[in-house]
Amino acid sequence: MKSRQIVLGILKSGPQTGYDITQLFQTSFAFFFDSSAGMVYPALRKLEKDGMVTKEIVPQQGKPDKNVFSITPAGEAEFAEYLHSPVEAESVKSDFLARLMFGEFVDPERIVQIVKDEIQQESEEIEQLQQRLSDYLPSHNRCMSTGQKLAFAYGINSSKTEIAFLKQWLQEHPDGK
Template sequence: MSLRYAVLTLLDIEPGSGYDLKRRFERSVSHFWGASHQQMYRELHRLHAEGLLDCAEQAQEGRPDKKVYSLTEHGRAELRQWVLQPAQPQKMRDPFLIQLFAGHHLDNAQARQALERQLEHHRALLRDYREQNERVRGSDPALQQRYWLAHQTLLLGMDLEQTWIDWAEKLLRELDRRQ
């Protein structure tokens, strides 16, 4: 259900095509919500069919027409109503943590290798989030003010990745000590 509102929110910020929306999604909410290209397009079609989105076709030279989606007043009203509803906290779901929970099947070298792979992934995410943060900080101050709360989700993502990195580095040191 949240993909629906992620799409409405991103189109509330700025109209766009499915491609535009997917790129915007990857640069913003993907650090806490995932969706495939197909899921995004299915949701766009569903929202359009429900009257929550308008769709205008723009001619493109040498390519099929581009469909640009924007929120209708009905879509904005539903988004406003949804934002007022309490959200249920979600538990973390991380397959690596299940693997680590079964880590008694690994020797130290295997555990280290698995942990280092995850650590590099989280370091890459943190680098990406920091780059996004620099773009936000360099953007128009009026936009920064308007989307201040949205920016807080990126800052939380940065803090979570840093916490994960600190935990993994500490665990690697402990593996070395136990060897």
């Protein structure tokens, strides 16, 4: 999965500005797709160059012109091809797990603190996902698709499962050993 496919998928729902797309990357997609705000505009330029999207310049009074992007038939075909391609294996980059792998080089109390910090971070992630979910529905003035509901539920459940596992580990290893 590349940012290209995500941008095309967002535009499949209707025309959007670069700012709108960036907001979606930072909210709805943030829990499973690592991206930066600076990634959207280069992706849009490349998609436009490749004929996958078009750009309409909308003049605004007292503000810079607004660029509104729409998916083209070629972009729809590429996106459909992506949706029907095999699902790629997930790639996980976890600073938390890396630190645990090197836990032999710190005191057991530090391992306990790392685990507690991860529980806190995952708890905050659940709150953020639930907030995004409650913000998403009214702001988009529509019902979520089954896939969107499943994606949010998966993210929330994954965090809850990790928290339960780590809390159980803490109960069994209160001294970090």
